[in-house]
Amino acid sequence: xxxxxxxxxxxxxxxxxxxxxxxxxxxxxxxxxxxxxxxxxxxxxxxxxxxxxxxxxxxxxxxxxxxxxxxxxxxxxxxxxxxxxxxxxxxxxxxxxxxxxxxxxxxxxxxxxxxxxxxxxxxxxxxxxxxxxxxxx
Numbered sequence: 001x002x003x004x005x006x007x008x009x010x011x012x013x014x015x016x017x018x019x020x021x022x023x024x025x026x027x028x029x030x031x032x033x034x035x036x037x038x039x040x041x042x043x044x045x046x047x048x049x050x051x052x053x054x055x056x057x058x059x060x061x062x063x064x065x066x067x068x069x070x071x072x073x074x075x076x077x078x079x080x081x082x083x084x085x086x087x088x089x090x091x092x093x094x095x096x097x098x099x100x101x102x103x104x105x106x107x108x109x110x111x112x113x114x115x116x117x118x119x120x121x122x123x124x125x126x127x128x129x130x131x132x133x134x135x136x137x
Contacts, residue, residue, distance in 0.1 A: 005079045007080075017077070028114065036074050043064055047059075048060060102118045
């Protein structure tokens with residue numbers, strides 16, 4: 001069945017699902033995420049096991065003792081292989097890049113962007129509320 005890539009619009013039958021979960025409302029981003037849920041038990045990878053027949057290593061997960069099933073929410077996108085490759089490269093670039101450190105601005109006005117709280121600069125305040133005058137005590 002032909003399906004359109006949600007990013008580039010290419011029609012095709014070979015699509016991949018990007019699953020993202022970060023305990024944040026990602027619909028804040030201008031991205032057409034769909035919301036999905038999976039019910040199950042969380043497990044962490046504790047190692048790998050060699051699968052000789054395929055000449056590869058497969059992950060081994062910790063068995064959780066009698067843990068109750070929970071519902072886990074994920075944001076997802078259906079994309080072509082090229083867009084998936086670019087997404088993977090973007091994650092690698094983000095991880096390797098130096099984190100942006102915000103410094104106090106002295107305004108005492110705080111904003112929130114993508115889940116992070118920061119002190120806004122006077123320029124950001126004027127841009128967000130052009131008709132409001134910043135008054136200092």
